[in-house]
Amino acid sequence: MVEYSFYTLKKGQLTGGGPRKQRKISIFIAYSFASESSCRFRNMLEQAIKRTPTLRSIEINDGRVAVGAKWTTVIRERLKKARLVVSEFSRLSPEVLFETGFAYGLNKSILPVTNSSESLRMMPRFLTEIQFGVLSSEDSISDVVSAISECVAKSKRNGIGVSLAGRSSPNNVLLISPNSKSEVIEKVKVFCNREEMIFQHLNVDDDFDYNVDIDSVVGDVTLLIGCVDNREQDNLINFSAGMVCAHPKAGIGKIKLPKKVVFVIPNNGGAINMVADSARRITQTVKVVKEIDMMSVLSAFAETRRKWQSNQKIEHVN
């Protein structure tokens, strides 16, 4: 039997002399799970990053969440801690647009990547201001990795201005729809007059050119209503919804007003696929309704807002 002299470790002694905990740098890759090329891009990018000595220790996250986990909480945390969001836009997927909008709302650096310059035309203006990585071949993945290295080293947001999504006014309503949805437009107008809210309409007809300053239009919105109808323009709604969901409460003071995003789909139930699945999971903020049910959701929002206003008054008195 060997007799040992045992030393009792003090709490934290094993690692006590360690350097201050450095926050691990992470990036978020927004890509379409349904697209094979998009998945391939994600995997290729991860491999290329891991092969780059300076980026090897970077944590790579994406929008996939384990069964049972809360999407909103998990993704919000991942996006919040990400230093950079790489968005794969080769296929204009509602998911990618929503996650990118979410990241934009959180003032994250965004690195958009696409495999064709044609897709660039469909991007909102603020995105096209950033140099897009165009993936013409597998080799160009190294250009994307270089851009990531640069962004990660800088740590500040690239090129684009600061999103106003965190400074919403509780009175602002934005409707994104083509002019053809006249009935919806009229109903929202009346609703805004009745509730003393400021109505703004963004007409996304077929000749819509995306030359829109997304910050000034969406940044301060509390109620966002988007009519999706199976067109490419629906992606703008998803992006805007992401921006709104990034900061789900409006107003100042302790008591804040929960924001609302309403996706309005045609009465026949079509175009539901144009609503990002990720958006649908944020059930507290996002509602997907048919045109005929839209007013009930708006009424419920109005009721919440009235309660919030009276609570605000109480808070002021106190």
Place this chain on the structure above:
Amino acid sequence: MALVNKLDGFLVLDAEKTPSKILLDRFQAPPNFGNSLLRSTLIFGTRGSGKTMLLTWLRHSEKNDKSIRLYGDLRKITNPVSSDTGLGSLSYEGINPDLELCARAKTIACFAIWFARECKRRAGVIVPDYEFRQVLPRKLRNKDSYDLSELSNELYYTGLEEFKQGPNIEALLDLFSEVHENYSEEGLYLYLDRAEEAPYPSLGVILDLLDQAHCFTVMVAARPGLINMKSATSRLPAPGDHYTVLHHGVTPYADEWRFFMTEILKSWLPKTYSIIPDDYRSLISMLARDSIRSGLRIIHGSVDKNGRFSEACFMDSLQNLQENLLSAAQGFLGEYNRDIKGFLRDIRKDMGAVVKFPLGIKPSSPERLMLVQTERNFEELSKEEKFLYKALYTGLLTTINDEQWHPNKTYYHFEVNPLLVWQKGDLW
């Protein structure tokens, strides 16, 4: 690494560089191994404990029988996977499950090419074409003819994406079984070294090979440390059940290990060992613990230029070894503790002027455990646990005497490597 002294001349410390004739002449069978080596076995041992020597000896030992015995360095075999994933020894980062699956498939192809090359080189056997092609990725499978060196090169540069559709482990097992049944009359033996250096997606494949159900025998050597990380893509065979687990040098203070160590020292450095005073022999045995390499280095360096034992040379030799081990430990553990020397100094200070060896460490309260080893995800490991795994890997800490390292065990205490803390005047 080769050293020279006045009495025994050159000393080659690495088994890989030792000529097979010398190795066969001087090899001593480790205690308590016996018949266990007939079954597939996972062998744990600290750095320098003689794992490579054992595997190399096993490969050479039955040269005249009709078996096929192949030795492979897992760091080299899985190098293409490390290069793709950026993962290596004790990398705590996980990768996404899709990539893990591809990395696993690439490991299988790496194994097949290593196997084919070694069969040809060592046993003059050309592996069966059909089975071999099944273990390659589709891109390389349909070539009319192939050169194994070129194929190895191509595999290195084949991206993980090409492995989405396999190969799977069954194809590799078929290849091994085919060679076992048709080309070796007395069995197929694979001796795989340095498993701790393999990236974790590859580890699943390595452990799968150990399963007792296969007709061939596999020995895998590793340092104590991570071996049972939860895999997203495969279920690992159960250690102790599907294969044997052995800890080489598990009782370094027992008489049988001391005898074994003495015999090795005598056989490698006969003249030098004979002039070492008895007191020092016993001290060296305690300090080297289970590391034969450390024992050889200290003894070899204790001779002065006139071929006599010198205490000053002994202390120099010891200090030199201490510094080497300490800088290796600091390099690996700096992320968790920037002052390993200070950590060891504090232990000494608190233990009083004279320390009695062996010296162990335990947590502040008895109910706290040092390390619980179960199948877990990387994210679940605490900072202390990561420190412990790396400390075991570098040899800063070891399991205590007679406590086997096992992938499913809980540890209440560890031993501090005596080489790193011992000072003149200490007791043992």
